[in-house]
Amino acid sequence: MTSRQRLSVVIISKNEADLLPDCLASVSWADEIVVLDSGSEDNTVEVARQAGARVWQSTHWQGFGKQRQLAQSYASNDMILMIDADERVTPPLRQAIEQVLSSPASNTVYSLGRSNLFLGRFMRHSGWYPDRVMRLYPRQLSYNDNLVHESLETQGAPVVALKGDLQHLTCRDLVAFQRKQLNYAAAWAQERHQRGKRCGIVSIFTHTLGAFCKTLILRAGFLDGKQGWILAVVNAQYTFNKYSTLWALNRPSAKGSV
Incomplete structure (x- = not known):
């Protein structure tokens, strides 16, 4: 046994x-x-x-x-x-x-x-x-x-x-949740920056729009009512923060420039 x-x-x-x-x-x-x-x-x-x-x-x-x-x-x-x-x-x-x-x-x-x-x-x-x-x-x-x-x-x-x-x-608290999401986005971007990953300005917005559509339509978020719509926007915002931060990390320093 x-x-x-x-x-x-x-x-x-x-x-x-x-x-x-x-x-x-x-x-x-x-x-x-x-x-x-x-x-x-x-x-x-x-x-x-x-x-x-x-x-x-x-x-x-x-x-x-x-x-x-x-x-x-x-x-x-x-x-x-x-x-x-x-x-x-x-x-x-x-x-x-x-x-x-x-x-x-x-x-x-x-x-x-x-x-x-x-x-x-x-x-x-x-x-x-x-x-x-x-x-x-x-x-x-x-x-x-x-x-x-x-x-x-x-x-x-x-x-x-x-x-x-x-x-x-x-x-449970939208503001606290978004603060956490922002920290996650920054860590995600930093990790990929250290691995030499890059993204262009167009990529930022295509990924952002894609995240919204995927949550709301492909994953049937509209069936979750008002929370589904809000979550689709939150996911899009999180995606925007990730890719825009990665884009910014790869920009040359503007310090001292005119």
Whole structure:
């Protein structure tokens, strides 16, 4: 009889004291919870410790990919579930994960369907559902080094989709969400600039228009009502910020010019 695999839930955090309690409660059944904090100025660390999590701190920020790698290095179990403070494991998803742990498959990665909240509505279209992410995997695998939009390097392992949703409180406050998007856009542009990537002025606007049309029409964002229309504009704005920042980084310095 195959023994049940033990699960380590791994979370990276910074100033997540408000969101963390519900996140931790949704995975309280796990064998271990590891939290790596990036220098919170609120009581995130205390909240995590009170919930029984094993907590480490690292303020040497090298990007999301590197931070997830470091956080995972503190885990001690065979299976990793990587989640964020603004995510919650629903009961159906927990049941699916428990089944995996009870009947483990060798070298298999599991994708979770995310249900994303946008301005009070869990989106069902717009490319936001099912927003599948590979988050449950054996500990010998790890994330890549990307500054943002990091992803798991599966090394050719088969990927199995699990039932049940991972709820993601993506956007509760539009201004805060757009600030985060702006930071992501800047990191995206900086990363590609360092790799020698360039873009022209026409490319900025074709990508921006394409993002709007893809969200609203191709991904049926109009079926998500008012939030779908707003999200299409937000996605276009994010795309504009990415490519215009990359364009600006590749411009010669104007310092001293007349």
